[in-house]
Amino acid sequence: MKYTLATAPLTLRFSLLPGHYYSIVAPMPLPEPQLLAWDAELAEHLGLDPDPAAHPRLAELLVGNLLRHERPLASVYSGHQFGQWAGQLGDGRAILVAELTDVNGEVQEIQLKGAGLTPYSRMGDGRAVLRSSIREYLCSAAMAGLGIPTTRALSLVGSPEPVWRETRETAAVVARVAPTFLRFGHFEHFYHRGEPEALKALADWTIEHFYPDCAATASPYLALFEAVRDRTAGMIADWMAVGFCHGVMNSDNMSMLGLTLDYGPFSFLDGFDAGHICNHSDQHGRYAFNQQPQIGLWNLACLAQTLVKLVELDALRAALDQYQTVFEAAYAERLRRKFGLAEWRETDWPLFTRLLELMQAAGTDWTIFWRTLSTPARHATLRDQFVDRDAFDAWFTDYTARLAADPQTPAERATAMLSTNPRLVLRNHLAEVAIRKASDGDNSEIDRLQRALARPFDDDAEFDDLAGPAPDWAAALSVSCSS
Numbered sequence: 001m002k003y004t005l006a007t008a009p010l011t012l013r014f015s016l017l018p019g020h021y022y023s024i025v026a027p028m029p030l031p032e033p034q035l036l037a038w039d040a041e042l043a044e045h046l047g048l049d050p051d052p053a054a055h056p057r058l059a060e061l062l063v064g065n066l067l068r069h070e071r072p073l074a075s076v077y078s079g080h081q082f083g084q085w086a087g088q089l090g091d092g093r094a095i096l097v098a099e100l101t102d103v104n105g106e107v108q109e110i111q112l113k114g115a116g117l118t119p120y121s122r123m124g125d126g127r128a129v130l131r132s133s134i135r136e137y138l139c140s141a142a143m144a145g146l147g148i149p150t151t152r153a154l155s156l157v158g159s160p161e162p163v164w165r166e167t168r169e170t171a172a173v174v175a176r177v178a179p180t181f182l183r184f185g186h187f188e189h190f191y192h193r194g195e196p197e198a199l200k201a202l203a204d205w206t207i208e209h210f211y212p213d214c215a216a217t218a219s220p221y222l223a224l225f226e227a228v229r230d231r232t233a234g235m236i237a238d239w240m241a242v243g244f245c246h247g248v249m250n251s252d253n254m255s256m257l258g259l260t261l262d263y264g265p266f267s268f269l270d271g272f273d274a275g276h277i278c279n280h281s282d283q284h285g286r287y288a289f290n291q292q293p294q295i296g297l298w299n300l301a302c303l304a305q306t307l308v309k310l311v312e313l314d315a316l317r318a319a320l321d322q323y324q325t326v327f328e329a330a331y332a333e334r335l336r337r338k339f340g341l342a343e344w345r346e347t348d349w350p351l352f353t354r355l356l357e358l359m360q361a362a363g364t365d366w367t368i369f370w371r372t373l374s375t376p377a378r379h380a381t382l383r384d385q386f387v388d389r390d391a392f393d394a395w396f397t398d399y400t401a402r403l404a405a406d407p408q409t410p411a412e413r414a415t416a417m418l419s420t421n422p423r424l425v426l427r428n429h430l431a432e433v434a435i436r437k438a439s440d441g442d443n444s445e446i447d448r449l450q451r452a453l454a455r456p457f458d459d460d461a462e463f464d465d466l467a468g469p470a471p472d473w474a475a476a477l478s479v480s481c482s483s
Contacts, residue, residue, distance in 0.1 A: 002049040005061045006068070011099045011107065014180075015071045017205060020198060021186075022073040027064025027095050028116025028126065030159040030171055035059045036443045037137055037156040037450060042177065046100045046108060046154070062157045063173045064097060064115045072097045074118035078192055079185035079252025080302055082286055085192075089185060089252050090120025093128060096181070107209075110154065111181055114173040127163045133172035134438060134446060135431050135479075136263040140176065142426040142453040143260050148238040149231070150260040151178040156446070158438075178259055182206060184303045185252030191306035200310060206256060221310040226319050229300055231258025233327040236296045241334035242425060243269035243366040245289045247279035248481055251299045265479040268425040270470040271363030274356065280480040293331075297323050337420040338370055339399075340413040342406050351402060354395050362387040365469050367425050374417035376410060422456035424467045429474035 003009075014022065035058060040050035052058055060066045074091035095115040099107050113136070114128025128136075133156055143150035154175040161171040190199035207214045207224055214223035235258045239246065246253075247265035255261040267278035274290040282288070287295060300323060304316045335352055336344040359369065364385045372378045372385070379396075386392040406413070426449070434445040452463040 002044075002054075003047055004049055004055040005058065006056050008048060008098075008100055010069050011101075012069055012071060012073070012096065013099060013107065013209065014075065014096060014109070015073055017201070018198075020076075020195075021202070022075040022096075023119045024071050025074050025095060025118045026067065026072055027097070027112055029065050030063045030157075030161050030173065033059040033063045033065065033157045033159050033173075035062065035155065036158045036172070036438065037446045039141065039152070039154055039450065041454065042152055042154050044103075046102050046177070048100070058155075059157050062112070062155045062175050063159065064095065064112050067097060069098050074120055075181070075186065076120060076189060077183055077185035077252055078189035079183070079250055080188070080299075081250040081252070082282070083298075086250075086252075087192075088120070088189065089122075091118055091181075092121040092124050093118070093126045094176075094181075106179060108177050108179055109181060111176050111178075112173050113176055114171060125163065127161075127171045128173065129163050129165055129169040130158055130172040130438060131169060131435050132264065133158075133174045134435050135266070136174050136176070138431055138434065138446065138449055138453065139263045139266060139426050141450050142456070143244075145454045145456045146238075146242055146422060146425070148242070148244075148260060149235050149258055151176050151181070151255075153177070178255075178261075179257060180206075180210060181261070182210075182256040183252050183261065184254040184256065184299055186256070187303060187306040188251060196309050199306060203307070203310065210257060219311060219315065221307055222312075222315050222319065225300075225304060225307055225311065225316065226322075228256055228258065228303065229319060229323055230326055232296050232300060233293075233323060234258060234330045235260060236292050237327060237330035237334050239292060240289075240331060241338060242422065243272070243289075244425075245269070245276060245278040245287070246292065247282065247287055247479070249287050249292065249295045249299065251302045254296075254299045254303075264481055267428050267479065269366040270427060270474065272356070272359040272366045272369075273363065274360055278479060280478045293327050296327070337416065340374070340403070340406075340408070340417040342408050348402070351395075351398060354398075358386055358388065358392055358395060367422060368469060370421035371418075371423055371467075374414060374421045376414055419457050423459060424452060424456050424463065426453055427470055427474070428477045428479065429470050430466060432474070432477055 038052045044050040072095050074095050076090040078088050079086055094111050094113045096109055096111045098110045102108050117126035137153040137156040140153035154177050157173045159171045163169050163171045203221055211224050211227050214220045217223040245267050253262040265279035276289040277285045304320055332344040369385055372382055383389045383392050434449055437445045452466050
């Protein structure tokens with residue numbers, strides 16, 4: 001049976017926790033809401049009718065003008081931002097309005113981002129602008145299409161309501177979906193407030209709903225931390241493999257489920273630059289592309305600190321010490337697939353390092369290089385992507401020799417590589433084109449990009465124009481924490 005948002009059975013597990021974890025708050029009404037985008041595949045996965053026309057007053061529901069659950073809430077958390085303790089934060093513009101059970105029997109929260117003021121808005125207005133909402137909607141689809149753990153976006157709704165950032169913009173709301181939006185910052189909040197019982201209850205709730213296997217271990221809270229560590233390492237390895245820069249890896253933006261959370265000043269690499277900084281607000285490069293694995297460890301150390309009254313300190317330190325090994329193993333597995341190898345050997349690391357040095361010197365396009373490497377018929381063009389062609393030829397000779405020791409057939413390898421190295425990603429200029437068109441009332445590019453990004457490994461002629469390198473004008477694009 002397919003439900004509509006007006007008839008689907010709802011729950012809200014987080015509201016069953018005591019009130020000091022959240023505040024009950026209703027979304028602020030938005031005038032003239034218009035549905036700009038709708039992920040039909042995600043809707044169907046949630047047990048909803050995929051046809052938006054089947055849902056009465058859908059736009060009103062998706063901005064919170066109509067509510068079905070009597071206890072919508074915004075949760076409180078704290079966190080470190082750019083390495084500094086920021087104190088109390090919280091859902092300043094996101095309101096949890098419902099939970100649905102998907103077709104796999106997993107509960108999924110629905111949160112409206114941009115739904116208005118909450119007790120945690122601080123100096124903000126509680127709104128999201130169309131520009132940033134389009135980026136979040138599209139990047140959620142892009143990451144899901146790439147198979148990277150992420151929050152999802154069910155819908156994008158716009159409104160003529162004015163919102164002021166650097167200039168006058170218009171409001172929008174993204175209905176985003178995840179099993180939970182629980183963050184490292186939720187645990188930091190109760191630790192720094194000196195409320196160990198509240199922190200323990202939150203850890204118990206997390207284990208009960210998301211890590212039940214941890215309950216049967218000798219040290220459930222240590223097992224919880226190790227599970228979060230492993231998921232975090234795997235997520236960041238995924239990012240590095242596709243050239244994704246999050247841009248604002250504050251501890252309050254780190255998911256307890258290892259999901260990519262809070263799409264703001266993100267970008268995918270165009271020309272390779274290990275030290276690429278995608279966030280214009282990140283003046284010191286704390287969240288540069290090549291710093292992401294280390295920042296993952298830093299944030300995990302913040303989380304570990306919150307558990308010192310639940311887990312022996314030496315055990316937490318040992319678990320943190322294992323992060324590098326866990327991350328390297330996860331990254332090696334991604335690289336094994338990218339290179340088309342049946343197994344990864346320690347001697348493959350120098351081969352990869354040499355390639356990065358060549359790419360860095362030439363600014364080689366990350367996505368195009370790997371896709372070309374996956375296509376034997378195009379190997380002759382690879383050297384044209386490098387400044388020092390002789391050095392690349394020497395590297396490619398060594399790579400070819402490495403493949404000769406691999407048991408796969410060339411056809412098997414190519415098939416595997418083409419399913420690992422995407423043809424297209426959400427480059428900044430692609431999102432910018434969609435934003436500019438939508439600002440002029442044309443939402444067609446949002447829909448087109450969503451369809452393309454849901455199948456990033458396919459060779460579909462309809463999307464040939466999306467798979468090329470970034471145009472020259474894209475170099476002038478800048479994103480910041482307001483994006």
